Amino acid sequence: MAAWSVHGEVGAQGLAPLHALGPSDADLYKCVHCGLCLSACPTYLETGLETESPRGRIALMKAVREGKVGYTGRVVSHLELCLQCRACEAACPSGVPFGRLMEHTRAQVKEQRPGSLLRRIALRAVFRGLLPHQGRLYALGGLLRLYQRSPLYWLMRRLPGRLGRLQEQLPPFPKRFFRPQAGAFNPPGEARARVALLSGCVMPILHGPTMEAAVRVLARNGCQVVTPLGQGCCGALNLHGGDREQAQAMARRNIDAFLETGVEAVVVVSAGCGAAMKEYPHLLQDDPAYAEKARRFSAMVVDVSEFLATLPLAEPSRSMDMRVTYQDACHLAHAQRVTRQPRDLLRRIPGVTLVEMEDASLCCGAAGLYMALQPVMSRQLMARKAKAILKTGAEVVVSGNPGCMVQMQAGLRAAGSAVRVAHLVDLLEEAYGE
Numbered sequence: 001m002a003a004w005s006v007h008g009e010v011g012a013q014g015l016a017p018l019h020a021l022g023p024s025d026a027d028l029y030k031c032v033h034c035g036l037c038l039s040a041c042p043t044y045l046e047t048g049l050e051t052e053s054p055r056g057r058i059a060l061m062k063a064v065r066e067g068k069v070g071y072t073g074r075v076v077s078h079l080e081l082c083l084q085c086r087a088c089e090a091a092c093p094s095g096v097p098f099g100r101l102m103e104h105t106r107a108q109v110k111e112q113r114p115g116s117l118l119r120r121i122a123l124r125a126v127f128r129g130l131l132p133h134q135g136r137l138y139a140l141g142g143l144l145r146l147y148q149r150s151p152l153y154w155l156m157r158r159l160p161g162r163l164g165r166l167q168e169q170l171p172p173f174p175k176r177f178f179r180p181q182a183g184a185f186n187p188p189g190e191a192r193a194r195v196a197l198l199s200g201c202v203m204p205i206l207h208g209p210t211m212e213a214a215v216r217v218l219a220r221n222g223c224q225v226v227t228p229l230g231q232g233c234c235g236a237l238n239l240h241g242g243d244r245e246q247a248q249a250m251a252r253r254n255i256d257a258f259l260e261t262g263v264e265a266v267v268v269v270s271a272g273c274g275a276a277m278k279e280y281p282h283l284l285q286d287d288p289a290y291a292e293k294a295r296r297f298s299a300m301v302v303d304v305s306e307f308l309a310t311l312p313l314a315e316p317s318r319s320m321d322m323r324v325t326y327q328d329a330c331h332l333a334h335a336q337r338v339t340r341q342p343r344d345l346l347r348r349i350p351g352v353t354l355v356e357m358e359d360a361s362l363c364c365g366a367a368g369l370y371m372a373l374q375p376v377m378s379r380q381l382m383a384r385k386a387k388a389i390l391k392t393g394a395e396v397v398v399s400g401n402p403g404c405m406v407q408m409q410a411g412l413r414a415a416g417s418a419v420r421v422a423h424l425v426d427l428l429e430e431a432y433g434e
Protein backbone atom coordinates (compact mmCIF):
# COMPACT_ATOMS: atom_id res chain seq x y z
CA MET A 1 0.00 0.00 0.00
CA ALA A 2 1.33 3.41 -0.90
CA ALA A 3 2.19 5.73 1.98
CA TRP A 4 1.52 9.47 2.12
CA SER A 5 4.64 11.50 2.67
CA VAL A 6 4.99 14.76 4.55
CA HIS A 7 4.76 16.46 1.17
CA GLY A 8 1.42 14.83 0.49
CA GLU A 9 2.44 12.68 -2.49
CA VAL A 10 2.18 8.94 -2.78
CA GLY A 11 5.58 7.25 -2.61
CA ALA A 12 6.37 5.18 -5.73
CA GLN A 13 6.13 1.44 -5.30
CA GLY A 14 9.37 -0.20 -4.22
CA LEU A 15 10.87 3.01 -2.83
CA ALA A 16 11.84 3.47 0.76
CA PRO A 17 9.38 5.72 2.65
CA LEU A 18 10.12 9.37 2.00
CA HIS A 19 12.41 11.00 4.47
CA ALA A 20 10.69 13.88 6.24
CA LEU A 21 13.32 16.38 5.11
CA GLY A 22 14.10 15.02 1.63
CA PRO A 23 12.76 16.22 -1.73
CA SER A 24 9.27 15.12 -2.71
CA ASP A 25 8.81 12.49 -5.43
CA ALA A 26 6.67 14.89 -7.44
CA ASP A 27 9.63 17.29 -7.69
CA LEU A 28 12.26 14.59 -8.09
CA TYR A 29 10.61 12.59 -10.87
CA LYS A 30 9.72 15.63 -12.98
CA CYS A 31 13.12 15.63 -14.66
CA VAL A 32 13.07 13.93 -18.09
CA HIS A 33 16.91 13.98 -18.46
CA CYS A 34 16.77 16.09 -21.64
CA GLY A 35 19.96 17.95 -20.73
CA LEU A 36 18.66 21.35 -21.86
CA CYS A 37 19.81 22.85 -18.57
CA LEU A 38 23.43 21.76 -18.89
CA SER A 39 24.74 24.77 -20.79
CA ALA A 40 23.28 27.11 -18.14
CA CYS A 41 25.07 25.40 -15.24
CA PRO A 42 28.26 27.18 -14.07
CA THR A 43 29.83 24.10 -12.48
CA TYR A 44 29.16 22.01 -15.59
CA LEU A 45 30.65 24.71 -17.81
CA GLU A 46 33.77 24.80 -15.63
CA THR A 47 34.27 21.02 -15.27
CA GLY A 48 32.47 19.42 -18.22
CA LEU A 49 31.40 16.62 -15.84
CA GLU A 50 27.90 15.14 -15.80
CA THR A 51 28.16 14.69 -12.02
CA GLU A 52 28.62 18.47 -11.69
CA SER A 53 25.54 19.21 -13.80
CA PRO A 54 21.89 19.64 -12.76
CA ARG A 55 20.91 16.41 -14.54
CA GLY A 56 23.73 14.52 -12.84
CA ARG A 57 22.81 15.91 -9.43
CA ILE A 58 19.16 14.97 -9.90
CA ALA A 59 20.29 11.44 -10.88
CA LEU A 60 22.25 11.28 -7.63
CA MET A 61 19.25 12.47 -5.61
CA LYS A 62 17.12 9.80 -7.28
CA ALA A 63 19.73 7.10 -6.62
CA VAL A 64 19.69 8.05 -2.92
CA ARG A 65 15.88 8.06 -2.90
CA GLU A 66 15.81 4.58 -4.50
CA GLY A 67 18.35 3.23 -2.01
CA LYS A 68 20.97 2.52 -4.71
CA VAL A 69 23.54 4.73 -3.02
CA GLY A 70 23.88 6.56 0.30
CA TYR A 71 25.23 10.01 1.08
CA THR A 72 28.84 8.94 0.68
CA GLY A 73 31.62 11.53 0.71
CA ARG A 74 31.74 11.54 -3.11
CA VAL A 75 28.01 11.93 -3.55
CA VAL A 76 27.92 14.78 -1.04
CA SER A 77 30.86 16.53 -2.71
CA HIS A 78 28.97 16.64 -6.06
CA LEU A 79 25.88 17.96 -4.33
CA GLU A 80 27.84 20.57 -2.38
CA LEU A 81 29.64 21.93 -5.42
CA CYS A 82 26.24 23.15 -6.61
CA LEU A 83 25.92 26.92 -6.16
CA GLN A 84 22.13 26.76 -5.78
CA CYS A 85 22.10 29.50 -8.43
CA ARG A 86 18.98 28.03 -10.07
CA ALA A 87 20.11 28.82 -13.61
CA CYS A 88 19.07 25.25 -14.44
CA GLU A 89 15.59 25.91 -13.09
CA ALA A 90 15.14 28.91 -15.37
CA ALA A 91 16.41 26.90 -18.37
CA CYS A 92 14.32 23.78 -17.72
CA PRO A 93 11.32 23.38 -20.06
CA SER A 94 9.79 20.72 -17.77
CA GLY A 95 9.53 23.05 -14.78
CA VAL A 96 11.82 21.08 -12.47
CA PRO A 97 12.04 23.12 -9.23
CA PHE A 98 15.76 22.54 -8.75
CA GLY A 99 16.13 25.11 -5.97
CA ARG A 100 13.55 23.30 -3.85
CA LEU A 101 15.08 19.90 -4.66
CA MET A 102 18.48 21.06 -3.50
CA GLU A 103 17.18 22.80 -0.36
CA HIS A 104 15.49 19.59 0.79
CA THR A 105 18.52 17.51 -0.20
CA ARG A 106 20.85 19.76 1.81
CA ALA A 107 18.57 19.42 4.84
CA GLN A 108 18.74 15.64 4.51
CA VAL A 109 22.53 15.66 4.06
CA LYS A 110 22.93 17.93 7.08
CA GLU A 111 21.05 15.39 9.17
CA GLN A 112 22.55 12.19 7.78
CA ARG A 113 26.11 13.26 7.05
CA PRO A 114 26.81 16.44 8.99
CA GLY A 115 30.58 16.49 8.35
CA SER A 116 33.51 16.94 10.73
CA LEU A 117 33.07 18.27 14.26
CA LEU A 118 34.86 21.48 13.33
CA ARG A 119 32.60 22.10 10.34
CA ARG A 120 29.49 21.36 12.41
CA ILE A 121 30.59 23.80 15.11
CA ALA A 122 31.44 26.51 12.58
CA LEU A 123 28.16 26.15 10.68
CA ARG A 124 26.12 26.05 13.88
CA ALA A 125 27.88 29.21 15.08
CA VAL A 126 26.89 30.96 11.83
CA PHE A 127 23.38 29.53 11.41
CA ARG A 128 22.23 29.59 15.03
CA GLY A 129 24.67 31.84 16.88
CA LEU A 130 25.03 34.70 14.41
CA LEU A 131 22.48 35.09 11.64
CA PRO A 132 19.34 35.17 13.83
CA HIS A 133 20.91 37.80 16.12
CA GLN A 134 21.24 41.20 14.48
CA GLY A 135 22.96 42.73 17.53
CA ARG A 136 25.77 40.17 17.29
CA LEU A 137 26.13 40.81 13.56
CA TYR A 138 26.53 44.55 14.15
CA ALA A 139 29.07 43.86 16.92
CA LEU A 140 31.08 41.54 14.67
CA GLY A 141 30.87 44.06 11.83
CA GLY A 142 32.16 46.77 14.18
CA LEU A 143 35.11 44.62 15.26
CA LEU A 144 36.01 43.73 11.69
CA ARG A 145 35.79 47.40 10.70
CA LEU A 146 38.23 48.29 13.49
CA TYR A 147 40.53 45.45 12.42
CA GLN A 148 40.42 46.62 8.83
CA ARG A 149 41.64 50.06 9.84
CA SER A 150 44.47 48.69 12.06
CA PRO A 151 48.16 48.08 11.24
CA LEU A 152 47.57 44.38 11.97
CA TYR A 153 45.36 44.13 8.86
CA TRP A 154 48.06 45.83 6.79
CA LEU A 155 50.57 43.23 8.01
CA MET A 156 48.24 40.24 7.58
CA ARG A 157 47.55 41.20 3.96
CA ARG A 158 51.22 40.79 3.21
CA LEU A 159 51.33 37.19 4.46
CA PRO A 160 51.89 34.56 1.77
CA GLY A 161 49.36 31.77 1.15
CA ARG A 162 45.78 31.29 2.26
CA LEU A 163 45.86 33.61 5.28
CA GLY A 164 47.02 36.56 3.20
CA ARG A 165 44.45 35.72 0.49
CA LEU A 166 41.67 35.62 3.08
CA GLN A 167 42.41 39.23 4.08
CA GLU A 168 42.08 40.26 0.46
CA GLN A 169 38.63 38.68 0.38
CA LEU A 170 37.45 40.66 3.40
CA PRO A 171 34.99 43.21 2.02
CA PRO A 172 35.57 46.87 2.84
CA PHE A 173 33.39 47.85 5.81
CA PRO A 174 31.73 51.26 5.38
CA LYS A 175 31.85 54.04 7.99
CA ARG A 176 28.11 53.78 8.64
CA PHE A 177 25.94 50.74 9.25
CA PHE A 178 22.25 50.98 8.44
CA ARG A 179 19.88 50.34 11.34
CA PRO A 180 16.10 49.87 11.25
CA GLN A 181 14.35 52.72 13.04
CA ALA A 182 11.04 53.37 14.73
CA GLY A 183 8.83 55.80 12.85
CA ALA A 184 8.77 56.48 9.14
CA PHE A 185 10.89 58.21 6.53
CA ASN A 186 8.57 60.60 4.70
CA PRO A 187 8.65 61.75 1.08
CA PRO A 188 8.98 65.48 0.32
CA GLY A 189 5.31 65.81 -0.78
CA GLU A 190 2.22 63.74 -0.19
CA ALA A 191 2.90 60.00 0.10
CA ARG A 192 1.48 57.92 -2.75
CA ALA A 193 2.45 54.59 -1.13
CA ARG A 194 3.54 53.24 2.23
CA VAL A 195 6.19 50.54 2.04
CA ALA A 196 8.48 48.62 4.37
CA LEU A 197 12.14 47.98 3.63
CA LEU A 198 13.89 44.75 4.58
CA SER A 199 17.14 45.51 6.34
CA GLY A 200 18.43 41.91 6.40
CA CYS A 201 21.63 40.54 7.94
CA VAL A 202 24.80 41.53 6.05
CA MET A 203 23.33 44.18 3.76
CA PRO A 204 23.00 46.91 6.47
CA ILE A 205 26.56 46.20 7.63
CA LEU A 206 28.46 45.77 4.37
CA HIS A 207 26.32 48.15 2.34
CA GLY A 208 24.88 50.60 4.89
CA PRO A 209 25.08 53.59 2.51
CA THR A 210 23.25 51.57 -0.18
CA MET A 211 20.41 50.87 2.25
CA GLU A 212 20.23 54.60 3.02
CA ALA A 213 20.18 55.32 -0.71
CA ALA A 214 17.27 52.88 -1.10
CA VAL A 215 15.25 54.76 1.53
CA ARG A 216 15.95 58.11 -0.14
CA VAL A 217 15.20 56.84 -3.67
CA LEU A 218 11.89 55.38 -2.50
CA ALA A 219 11.01 58.61 -0.68
CA ARG A 220 11.99 60.63 -3.73
CA ASN A 221 9.44 58.56 -5.62
CA GLY A 222 6.65 59.39 -3.22
CA CYS A 223 6.90 56.51 -0.75
CA GLN A 224 6.69 56.65 3.00
CA VAL A 225 9.25 54.08 4.16
CA VAL A 226 9.18 52.12 7.40
CA THR A 227 11.86 49.74 8.67
CA PRO A 228 10.22 47.58 11.37
CA LEU A 229 12.40 47.00 14.42
CA GLY A 230 11.25 43.40 14.88
CA GLN A 231 12.59 42.23 11.49
CA GLY A 232 15.72 40.11 11.02
CA CYS A 233 17.64 37.95 8.59
CA CYS A 234 15.38 36.28 6.00
CA GLY A 235 16.78 32.80 6.65
CA ALA A 236 18.02 32.17 3.08
CA LEU A 237 21.52 31.18 4.16
CA ASN A 238 20.11 28.73 6.72
CA LEU A 239 17.81 27.27 4.11
CA HIS A 240 20.57 26.81 1.54
CA GLY A 241 22.77 25.24 4.21
CA GLY A 242 20.09 22.69 5.18
CA ASP A 243 18.95 24.34 8.43
CA ARG A 244 15.23 24.44 7.58
CA GLU A 245 14.07 24.57 11.17
CA GLN A 246 15.92 27.79 11.95
CA ALA A 247 14.94 29.25 8.56
CA GLN A 248 11.29 28.63 9.45
CA ALA A 249 11.71 30.43 12.79
CA MET A 250 13.29 33.40 11.00
CA ALA A 251 10.49 33.46 8.42
CA ARG A 252 7.83 33.55 11.16
CA ARG A 253 9.58 36.47 12.84
CA ASN A 254 9.69 38.50 9.64
CA ILE A 255 6.10 37.70 8.73
CA ASP A 256 4.94 38.99 12.13
CA ALA A 257 7.15 42.10 11.99
CA PHE A 258 6.08 43.13 8.48
CA LEU A 259 2.38 42.20 8.52
CA GLU A 260 2.00 44.32 11.64
CA THR A 261 3.07 47.45 9.72
CA GLY A 262 0.06 47.35 7.38
CA VAL A 263 2.17 48.44 4.40
CA GLU A 264 1.33 47.85 0.74
CA ALA A 265 4.68 46.32 -0.18
CA VAL A 266 7.80 44.89 1.41
CA VAL A 267 10.67 46.21 -0.69
CA VAL A 268 13.93 44.25 -0.83
CA VAL A 269 17.31 45.40 -2.15
CA SER A 270 18.97 42.02 -1.78
CA ALA A 271 18.05 39.41 -4.42
CA GLY A 272 18.75 36.36 -2.25
CA CYS A 273 16.47 37.66 0.52
CA GLY A 274 13.71 38.58 -1.93
CA ALA A 275 13.74 35.09 -3.47
CA ALA A 276 13.62 33.40 -0.06
CA MET A 277 10.81 35.62 1.21
CA LYS A 278 8.72 35.10 -1.92
CA GLU A 279 9.00 31.38 -1.19
CA TYR A 280 7.97 31.49 2.50
CA PRO A 281 4.65 29.79 1.59
CA HIS A 282 6.53 26.61 0.66
CA LEU A 283 8.78 26.85 3.72
CA LEU A 284 5.79 27.15 6.05
CA GLN A 285 3.24 25.05 4.16
CA ASP A 286 2.98 22.51 6.98
CA ASP A 287 2.55 25.15 9.69
CA PRO A 288 -1.19 25.71 10.19
CA ALA A 289 -0.61 28.92 12.15
CA TYR A 290 1.55 30.54 9.46
CA ALA A 291 0.67 28.96 6.08
CA GLU A 292 -1.96 31.58 5.21
CA LYS A 293 0.04 34.48 6.70
CA ALA A 294 3.06 33.36 4.66
CA ARG A 295 1.01 33.53 1.46
CA ARG A 296 -0.27 37.00 2.33
CA PHE A 297 3.22 38.19 3.22
CA SER A 298 5.00 36.77 0.18
CA ALA A 299 2.49 38.43 -2.16
CA MET A 300 3.74 41.78 -0.80
CA VAL A 301 7.46 41.08 -1.32
CA VAL A 302 9.00 42.90 -4.24
CA ASP A 303 12.51 43.68 -5.43
CA VAL A 304 13.29 47.39 -5.42
CA SER A 305 13.73 47.39 -9.23
CA GLU A 306 10.36 45.66 -9.71
CA PHE A 307 8.72 48.15 -7.41
CA LEU A 308 10.27 51.27 -8.95
CA ALA A 309 9.32 50.01 -12.41
CA THR A 310 5.64 50.14 -11.39
CA LEU A 311 5.85 53.83 -10.40
CA PRO A 312 5.84 56.92 -12.58
CA LEU A 313 9.54 57.34 -11.85
CA ALA A 314 10.79 60.78 -10.81
CA GLU A 315 13.14 61.71 -13.64
CA PRO A 316 16.81 61.77 -12.58
CA SER A 317 18.19 65.24 -13.23
CA ARG A 318 21.94 64.75 -13.12
CA SER A 319 23.83 63.37 -16.09
CA MET A 320 26.14 60.57 -14.98
CA ASP A 321 28.17 60.20 -18.17
CA MET A 322 29.38 56.65 -17.55
CA ARG A 323 29.57 53.23 -19.17
CA VAL A 324 27.73 50.68 -17.01
CA THR A 325 27.36 46.92 -17.24
CA TYR A 326 24.80 44.86 -15.37
CA GLN A 327 25.39 41.54 -13.60
CA ASP A 328 22.20 39.52 -13.06
CA ALA A 329 22.15 38.27 -9.48
CA CYS A 330 21.11 34.60 -9.73
CA HIS A 331 18.29 34.91 -7.24
CA LEU A 332 16.89 37.92 -9.05
CA ALA A 333 17.20 36.54 -12.60
CA HIS A 334 16.63 32.81 -12.11
CA ALA A 335 14.57 32.59 -8.91
CA GLN A 336 12.50 35.80 -9.24
CA ARG A 337 12.82 36.12 -13.06
CA VAL A 338 13.50 39.85 -12.80
CA THR A 339 15.90 40.90 -15.57
CA ARG A 340 14.25 43.69 -17.56
CA GLN A 341 13.36 46.20 -14.83
CA PRO A 342 16.89 46.93 -13.51
CA ARG A 343 18.16 47.43 -17.07
CA ASP A 344 15.22 49.70 -17.98
CA LEU A 345 15.86 51.81 -14.88
CA LEU A 346 19.57 52.12 -15.65
CA ARG A 347 18.70 53.31 -19.15
CA ARG A 348 16.52 56.03 -17.61
CA ILE A 349 19.58 57.63 -15.98
CA PRO A 350 20.85 60.47 -18.20
CA GLY A 351 24.37 59.85 -19.50
CA VAL A 352 24.45 56.13 -18.64
CA THR A 353 25.45 53.83 -21.48
CA LEU A 354 24.42 50.29 -20.65
CA VAL A 355 26.73 47.67 -22.17
CA GLU A 356 25.83 43.99 -21.86
CA MET A 357 28.57 41.63 -20.70
CA GLU A 358 28.91 38.05 -21.95
CA ASP A 359 26.91 35.57 -19.86
CA ALA A 360 25.54 38.30 -17.57
CA SER A 361 23.29 35.76 -15.87
CA LEU A 362 26.07 33.25 -15.13
CA CYS A 363 26.86 33.05 -11.41
CA CYS A 364 29.84 35.09 -10.19
CA GLY A 365 30.67 32.39 -7.63
CA ALA A 366 29.48 34.26 -4.53
CA ALA A 367 26.40 32.17 -3.67
CA GLY A 368 26.17 33.06 0.03
CA LEU A 369 28.54 30.96 2.11
CA TYR A 370 29.74 29.18 -1.05
CA MET A 371 32.62 31.62 -1.50
CA ALA A 372 34.01 30.47 1.87
CA LEU A 373 33.08 26.78 1.62
CA GLN A 374 34.09 26.17 -2.03
CA PRO A 375 36.85 28.76 -2.58
CA VAL A 376 38.41 27.10 -5.65
CA MET A 377 35.27 26.94 -7.80
CA SER A 378 34.19 30.32 -6.44
CA ARG A 379 37.47 31.92 -7.59
CA GLN A 380 37.31 30.20 -11.00
CA LEU A 381 33.85 31.58 -11.63
CA MET A 382 34.84 35.05 -10.47
CA ALA A 383 37.86 35.05 -12.78
CA ARG A 384 35.50 34.27 -15.69
CA LYS A 385 33.16 37.05 -14.53
CA ALA A 386 36.00 39.58 -14.15
CA LYS A 387 37.09 38.90 -17.75
CA ALA A 388 33.53 39.45 -19.01
CA ILE A 389 33.21 42.71 -17.06
CA LEU A 390 36.57 44.05 -18.20
CA LYS A 391 35.78 43.20 -21.84
CA THR A 392 32.86 45.64 -21.79
CA GLY A 393 35.09 48.60 -20.93
CA ALA A 394 32.54 49.64 -18.29
CA GLU A 395 33.52 51.88 -15.39
CA VAL A 396 30.75 50.56 -13.16
CA VAL A 397 29.20 47.12 -12.72
CA VAL A 398 25.76 47.05 -11.14
CA SER A 399 24.23 44.13 -9.26
CA GLY A 400 21.26 43.68 -6.94
CA ASN A 401 22.68 41.39 -4.29
CA PRO A 402 25.18 42.03 -1.46
CA GLY A 403 27.03 38.71 -1.95
CA CYS A 404 27.62 39.40 -5.66
CA MET A 405 28.77 42.93 -4.85
CA VAL A 406 31.32 41.70 -2.29
CA GLN A 407 32.53 38.93 -4.60
CA MET A 408 32.93 41.27 -7.56
CA GLN A 409 34.74 43.90 -5.46
CA ALA A 410 37.27 41.26 -4.37
CA GLY A 411 37.52 39.62 -7.80
CA LEU A 412 38.03 42.87 -9.68
CA ARG A 413 40.62 44.00 -7.12
CA ALA A 414 42.44 40.68 -7.61
CA ALA A 415 42.37 41.28 -11.38
CA GLY A 416 44.01 44.68 -10.79
CA SER A 417 40.91 46.56 -11.94
CA ALA A 418 39.40 49.73 -10.49
CA VAL A 419 35.92 49.11 -11.94
CA ARG A 420 33.41 50.28 -9.37
CA VAL A 421 30.75 47.89 -8.05
CA ALA A 422 27.41 49.51 -7.25
CA HIS A 423 23.75 48.78 -6.60
CA LEU A 424 21.04 50.20 -8.83
CA VAL A 425 19.81 52.47 -6.00
CA ASP A 426 23.32 53.91 -5.54
CA LEU A 427 23.35 55.15 -9.12
CA LEU A 428 19.74 56.34 -9.00
CA GLU A 429 20.44 58.36 -5.87
CA GLU A 430 23.51 59.94 -7.45
CA ALA A 431 21.46 60.75 -10.54
CA TYR A 432 18.91 62.48 -8.33
CA GLY A 433 21.76 64.63 -7.11
CA GLU A 434 21.20 63.62 -3.47
Ligand code: SF4
Pocket residue numbers: 040041042043044052053054057081082083084085086087088089098
Ligand atom coordinates in the same frame (compact mmCIF):
# COMPACT_ATOMS: atom_id res chain seq x y z
S1 SF4 B 1 21.72 25.38 -9.18
FE1 SF4 B 1 23.32 26.27 -10.48
S2 SF4 B 1 25.20 25.14 -9.98
FE2 SF4 B 1 23.47 23.97 -9.14
S3 SF4 B 1 23.00 22.48 -10.73
FE3 SF4 B 1 21.65 24.25 -11.10
S4 SF4 B 1 22.77 25.56 -12.54
FE4 SF4 B 1 24.24 24.07 -11.70
Ligand code: SF4
Pocket residue numbers: 030031032033034035036037038054055058088091092093094095096
Ligand atom coordinates in the same frame (compact mmCIF):
# COMPACT_ATOMS: atom_id res chain seq x y z
S1 SF4 C 1 16.30 19.52 -15.02
FE1 SF4 C 1 14.93 20.01 -16.72
S2 SF4 C 1 16.28 20.70 -18.38
FE2 SF4 C 1 17.56 19.62 -16.89
S3 SF4 C 1 17.66 17.52 -17.61
FE3 SF4 C 1 15.94 17.59 -16.17
S4 SF4 C 1 14.13 18.05 -17.40
FE4 SF4 C 1 15.91 18.49 -18.69
